[in-house]
Amino acid sequence: MTTKSLQDSLRRMGECFYPARIRVVETAKRLGASDRVDAVAEVAWNKSTFAFAVQTRVQFNPKAIQEAAQQATRLAKQLKANPMIVTPFLSEEQLRFLESQQVSGIDLCGNGVILVPNRLLIYRTGNPNKYPSSSPIRNVYRGASSLVARTFLLRAEYETSQKLLDEIRTRRGDVTLSTISKACSSLEDDLIIERQRKGRTTRLRLLQAEKLLNSLADNYEAPVIRQKFIGKCDLDDQAFEAIARDWSQETQERVVRTGSSSSEHYATMAREPIRCYYCTDATGILKRLGNSARETERFPNFQVLETDDPIVFFDVRDSVDASPLQAFLELNAGDKRERETAEQIRQRLLKDVGIPKRSP
Structure with missing residues (x-):
């Protein structure tokens, strides 16, 4: 064209x-x-x-x-x-x-x-797009490249792309500077961020937090689950999570509550009867739990979902809680009650990030 x-x-x-x-x-x-x-x-x-x-x-x-x-x-x-x-x-x-x-x-x-x-x-209006984007990253709001977009909701301004990369890695994300450059180009095209070039450096600044949050919500996809365990666990949250932390440190595998199960830390809502966790190795963590966990569909209180999706393990809080953004995205994709809870977290996210004043 x-x-x-x-x-x-x-x-x-x-x-x-x-x-x-x-x-x-x-x-x-x-x-x-x-x-x-x-x-x-x-x-x-x-x-x-x-x-x-x-x-x-x-x-x-x-x-x-x-x-x-x-x-x-x-x-x-x-x-x-x-x-x-x-x-x-x-x-x-x-x-x-x-x-x-x-x-x-x-x-x-x-x-x-x-x-x-x-x-x-x-x-x-109403006719479909016959000219799909040829951008090197087709969707910066989904998949691993969405880590870049998500990080702007943690802090609204970064002095350089390297500072943004450092922030992502600090929160256990894994992207390259090349991915950051391509993602930021797309975010700038969408008028969500601006790149202020000064000499050899480029300052990155969030412009529209609400639009960014909406774009992440509109493009959210639940992680692919490779294996699912549902049953009973005799341990309370504190005991299970202590075992999970030790196991994770020894094996380098990862365990985190789902966003929905973490939401009680970010919003007012009734506690779910089933504790639900994402894990990179369900068989491994269940083996560590031994007789404390057993599979059953009769009055279950515990669920483990095995996935290798890096998004769910990004920006984990207090060693085991999903990030407030992950909690928002999962609840926002749920039923009416869950969406109402998601709205509480949305307001918290927008309040926490703020928008810094333009640098002179």
Whole structure:
């Protein structure tokens, strides 16, 4: 996809937004010594014709769309025309943003908004994206790369990428500087963080904590469970967790409460009757427990879920509790009562992270 192919697509649109008709009048029109509008187009409707200054964007992430809208608005004023952008795909959220800015936008999937204040409004949405992202990390809110996004909810600003990496490793996460660079690029494109370059260093700063939290929630996937044990354990929490800590130190295996079972530390809710733990080796921990644990589905009080998903073991609190973020994500994916509890943790997370003031 290139700027020229977008311009060619615009030429072929014609009556794609019936009852309006679109016609390209000129491409690559220069405005003064340094400015250039990608195309000048006319939209005809009901015996009226409206001029548009069109900016094209191959990338359609939130940052690219915001910058294109701002540029189209500025150039449209010089032409005394209406601003418009053309891009491969526009989500409903992006269309609402463009409408709020009084900027028209058309994509190659059949979505768009064409508006002239007080004169014309055509709005179309719902067509799927035919141009999936070619980003080296397809989803920074899921999988191992989400450790980068999650860490911005622990502290909102990092002086360098190395400082961010150190924070992730301190909380027993494992990523590379290359992954951090790619993930931060995507987060910046989504207008969630900003990267402030100064000399040879780049400061990383969270801009939208709530949007980040929502993105993690929308993309959350439960860990893949390799083995499941459910039964009774004669030990209380303190005794079991002391054994689990010793076993973990000896074997380098990992044990942590599930987010749901950890939630009592972060919100007010009734205690669940079954204690539930993630573990990298269920057979090993059960062998260590010996006769203290036995498998049964009759009035169980204990469950072990074997997984090697690194996300659930990230940022463990008090040696065995899942992080408040993991607790929020698990509860938010649950039933009505669990979602209500998740909302308590959401408010705590947003309050704890804060947003630092912009550095001079």
